[in-house]
Amino acid sequence: MEATLSKTRLGFIETAGGLCQKVGMPRSTGQIFGLLYLSSTPLPLEEIASLLSISKASASTGSRQLLGWQAIRQVWVPGDRRDFFEARGELRDVLRAGYDNLMRPKLDKSIRKLEGFVDTLEAERTEGTISKEEYQFCRARLQQLKKIQDRVHQLLPLAERLL
């Protein structure tokens, strides 16, 4: 299929790519999702690459990334050996999966790190490495930070439900 893309889809793809890039993920990955999200029919890897004017390599890595996030799924077309991809229509579930698989682990890790800092702070105090003043000040700030993290932990499940 040599079809060209409509203006709408072109603009959408560009926006999705730019959005992803701003959040720190590869632009091409966002472009792929944008392309598939407005595609009424599953597309093979080769066509994704050519429509977006990117290499097959980028299309491959990008789509595997999106698969990992469960943002797209793989579709087998009878009698066709190629891999076809389509976007998951249920964006709610995509976001939920994104939260479970990407956000939550990172948050948990950051909490553990924060507790680590509190520990080393205590150690440094007993060692006498730091002054009482610095100890108290840092302790207070770290605790405040922890409080905020806890609030975030309360908020995220709530968000999950509201969305």
Next chain:
Amino acid sequence: MEATLSKTRLGFIETAGGLCQKVGMPRSTGQIFGLLYLSSTPLPLEEIASLLSISKASASTGSRQLLGWQAIRQVWVPGDRRDFFEARGELRDVLRAGYDNLMRPKLDKSIRKLEGFVDTLEAERTEGTISKEEYQFCRARLQQLKKIQDRVHQLLPLAERLL
């Protein structure tokens, strides 16, 4: 002051820098905030640079960025010509300001963009540029996307209150 940093502060600085980098902002900016957040006394630009082993130029741009986000504030020390900086202790307010000044405008912009896509889609339909099928499919997906954006708009003020 030629004081060296405690282990706690060093680790905290590194974490803050890495965190910022992952979210798409300069690492050094996060380091500066990390340094100030655990500093019981305001620091002059020069010392920020030397403690973090970065150039004065980076320290300057980074601190101005943080000032813009209201994450730190400038303090004048009587009899000292230099600029001193300290982190805002009230992280709640920092987050709120970050939401108001950074998140919200971007969200609004993306909504406007989305509406633009709907419009061009309509136009392309009446022009006959796209098939009825593609039109209907894209329209449905764009509408679903808009629904999610609306939910996010409901959620964010709520988050602001909970934090």
Next chain:
DNA sequence: TAAATCGTTCAGTTCAAACTGAACGAATCA
């Protein structure tokens, strides 16, 4: 079995953002 097609992997390149050193203007001090 040979030829062809498909997707992945990997080394090398490209590219954009961050960072730096130096020059500069402004403000202070002698």
Next chain:
DNA sequence: TGATTCGTTCAGTTTGAACTGAACGATTTA
């Protein structure tokens, strides 16, 4: 006024991630 001490700005460099082309293994087709 001349000499310093600030902070900012800007051109050039560095750095790291994204992207590419080519080679490869796997699977299918002739």
